[in-house]
Amino acid sequence: MKPRCPVSLAALVGLIFLAAGLARGVDAKAAGRPNILFLFADDQRADTIAALGNPVIQTPNLDRLARGGLAFTRAYMQGGMQGATCVPSRAMLLSGRNLFHIDEKLLRDETWPAAFGRAGYTTFMTGKWHNGGKSIGKSFQIARSVFAGGMGNPLQLELWNLVDGKLAEQHLAKEHAVAAFADQAIGFLQNHQAGPFFAYVPFDAPHDPHIVPPDFPLKYNPATIPLPPNFLPQHPWDNGEMTIRDEKLLPWPRTPEAVKAYLAEYYRYITYLDQQIGRILDALAASPHATNTIVVFSADSGVACGSHGLIGKQSVYEHSLRVPLLISGPGIPAGQRTEAMCYLFDVLPTLGKLCGVTGPTTSEGLDFSATLRNPLARARPQMLFAYRNVQRAVRDDRWKLIRYPQVDKTQLFDLQNDPQETINLAASPEHASRVKSLTSLLEQQQKEFGDAAPLTVATPQPAAWTPPKQRSAQPKSKPPLEKKSEDDL
Ligand SMILES: [Ca+2]
Structure with a gap:
C-alpha cells in the first residue's frame, strides 16, 4: 500500500521519535545538542593511565579515550572536611559549588544534572551515589542499580532503583558491582532514542577493598611495580589525620614490599574497571549516539598508596588531589594534553556551556570551554586546597x-x-x-x-x-618504656 503523501520512512521514524520525545516532555530546543556520558572513578590517581605515561599499568580503554580526546594534567578535587572525601567531591562536582559552600552529606543544593533535565535532556545515572538517598530524585529522572554509599564487597552490594523520585526496589548485585553499573549504562545507551541525554556513571572502583571477580585473568607481579618515587616508610610529621581508617590499611613502617603488593592489587582493579569502561565505549560506538556524545572520564580523588608514607587520600599532596580528566567529543582536539588548571566542580559548568544549558544560580564553577577549543588556553591561575x-x-x-x-x-x-x-x-x-x-x-x-x-x-x-601500637608487631612481654624528652614526642 502506497502512502498518500511522499513521506520517507526515515522522516516517518523521525516524526515518531519526535512525538515520543514530546510526549515525554523532551524540549524540542534540546534536539541536536550533544549528549554527555560521564564516567567517574572512585579514588583513581591521575598517574594510573598507560597512555599518559604509567609504564606498567594496562588501561587500553582509557588509552582509547586519551587518544580520542583532551587529557588534563592539572585537574583537581579541592579537598574535604571529612575523611570520606568521596562525599564532598561528588557534591562539588554535581552542584558546581566549592568545598566551603557545599552541604557535604545531603546535597541540598541545586544540581547540574537537574539543570540538564530542565533544558530538555534525559538524565540517567547508575553507580555509587553517596549524597543522601533523598537528593537523587531531585537530580536525575532515571536511576538504576544505585549503590547508596559507603563501602562494601563489590561482589555483594545492595543496589536500588529510582521509583517515583525515591530509591525503592532493592536488589542484590548478581555480578561485580562495576559490571552491574556497566550493564545499566549499556542498556541505557542501547535503548535511548529521543532527544539528548546526560548519563552519569559514578563507579565505586578502584576504591579499596580491591576485589575483582575471581576469574579476572590479569594479575600484576608486585616485583615489577615501581615503588612511588615519593615513597616513605612514614609521613615525617603529624599531618592531623595519621590514624584514620585508610591509613591503617597497611602497618607502619610502610615497607616497599607491602606498598608494591598493595599497588599490584590496586592496578588490577583499575584494569578491571578499564575493561568494563571498554564495554560501555563499545556500546556507545555501536549506537546512534556515537558521533554526538561528549565522553568524560575522571575520578573523585586520587589516593596515596604509599606516597609520602600515606595510604589514603586525606592529604593535599598531588597524588591525592590531582585526578585524571579526559574529555572527548565533537570539536574537542584528539590526542592532546593541556596544563590548564581546573577543579572537578568546573567540569559541569563547562559542559553546560557546550550544551547550551543554564546551570543552577548557586553554581560557582568556571567555564573552561576555551581550553577545549585550544589546549593552550589557561583556566585557573591558582588553586586552593x-x-x-x-x-x-x-x-x-x-x-x-x-x-x-x-x-x-x-x-x-x-x-x-x-x-x-x-x-x-x-x-x-x-x-x-x-x-x-x-x-x-x-x-x-x-x-x-x-x-x-x-x-x-x-x-x-x-x-x-x-x-600506634600494632598488635601483631608487638612482643608479648613489652620492654620497660624509657622516659622521652619533648623532642622525641
Ligand atoms: Ca573516593
Missing part, C-alpha cells in the same frame, strides 16, 4: 605551598622540577620571599572561597608522631 582544619595548600603555575597550622609546619615545592613533592624548600633562605608571597596568595584565596580556617594557631601541637 583544603583538608579539615589541619591542612591548607595553594599552587600556582609552578610553586606549591602547604601549611599545617596545628603543628606549625610549612612545605614549599617546585612542581616544575619536583612534581613528586619530595624536596621541601620552605626553610631555604633563597625562597623566604616566595613563602611569604604564596602565604599571602593562600590567605587571599581563602577569602575568595569563603574559608575561615586560620593558618596559625596559638599553641601548636608537637609535630613528631609515633605510630
Whole structure:
C-alpha cells in the first residue's frame, strides 16, 4: 500500500521519535545538542593511565579515550572536611559549588544534572551515589542499580532503583558491582532514542577493598611495580589525620614490599574497571549516539598508596588531589594534553556551556570551554586546597605551598622540577620571599572561597608522631618504656 503523501520512512521514524520525545516532555530546543556520558572513578590517581605515561599499568580503554580526546594534567578535587572525601567531591562536582559552600552529606543544593533535565535532556545515572538517598530524585529522572554509599564487597552490594523520585526496589548485585553499573549504562545507551541525554556513571572502583571477580585473568607481579618515587616508610610529621581508617590499611613502617603488593592489587582493579569502561565505549560506538556524545572520564580523588608514607587520600599532596580528566567529543582536539588548571566542580559548568544549558544560580564553577577549543588556553591561575582544619595548600603555575597550622609546619615545592613533592624548600633562605608571597596568595584565596580556617594557631601541637601500637608487631612481654624528652614526642 502506497502512502498518500511522499513521506520517507526515515522522516516517518523521525516524526515518531519526535512525538515520543514530546510526549515525554523532551524540549524540542534540546534536539541536536550533544549528549554527555560521564564516567567517574572512585579514588583513581591521575598517574594510573598507560597512555599518559604509567609504564606498567594496562588501561587500553582509557588509552582509547586519551587518544580520542583532551587529557588534563592539572585537574583537581579541592579537598574535604571529612575523611570520606568521596562525599564532598561528588557534591562539588554535581552542584558546581566549592568545598566551603557545599552541604557535604545531603546535597541540598541545586544540581547540574537537574539543570540538564530542565533544558530538555534525559538524565540517567547508575553507580555509587553517596549524597543522601533523598537528593537523587531531585537530580536525575532515571536511576538504576544505585549503590547508596559507603563501602562494601563489590561482589555483594545492595543496589536500588529510582521509583517515583525515591530509591525503592532493592536488589542484590548478581555480578561485580562495576559490571552491574556497566550493564545499566549499556542498556541505557542501547535503548535511548529521543532527544539528548546526560548519563552519569559514578563507579565505586578502584576504591579499596580491591576485589575483582575471581576469574579476572590479569594479575600484576608486585616485583615489577615501581615503588612511588615519593615513597616513605612514614609521613615525617603529624599531618592531623595519621590514624584514620585508610591509613591503617597497611602497618607502619610502610615497607616497599607491602606498598608494591598493595599497588599490584590496586592496578588490577583499575584494569578491571578499564575493561568494563571498554564495554560501555563499545556500546556507545555501536549506537546512534556515537558521533554526538561528549565522553568524560575522571575520578573523585586520587589516593596515596604509599606516597609520602600515606595510604589514603586525606592529604593535599598531588597524588591525592590531582585526578585524571579526559574529555572527548565533537570539536574537542584528539590526542592532546593541556596544563590548564581546573577543579572537578568546573567540569559541569563547562559542559553546560557546550550544551547550551543554564546551570543552577548557586553554581560557582568556571567555564573552561576555551581550553577545549585550544589546549593552550589557561583556566585557573591558582588553586586552593583544603583538608579539615589541619591542612591548607595553594599552587600556582609552578610553586606549591602547604601549611599545617596545628603543628606549625610549612612545605614549599617546585612542581616544575619536583612534581613528586619530595624536596621541601620552605626553610631555604633563597625562597623566604616566595613563602611569604604564596602565604599571602593562600590567605587571599581563602577569602575568595569563603574559608575561615586560620593558618596559625596559638599553641601548636608537637609535630613528631609515633605510630600506634600494632598488635601483631608487638612482643608479648613489652620492654620497660624509657622516659622521652619533648623532642622525641
Ligand atoms: Ca573516593
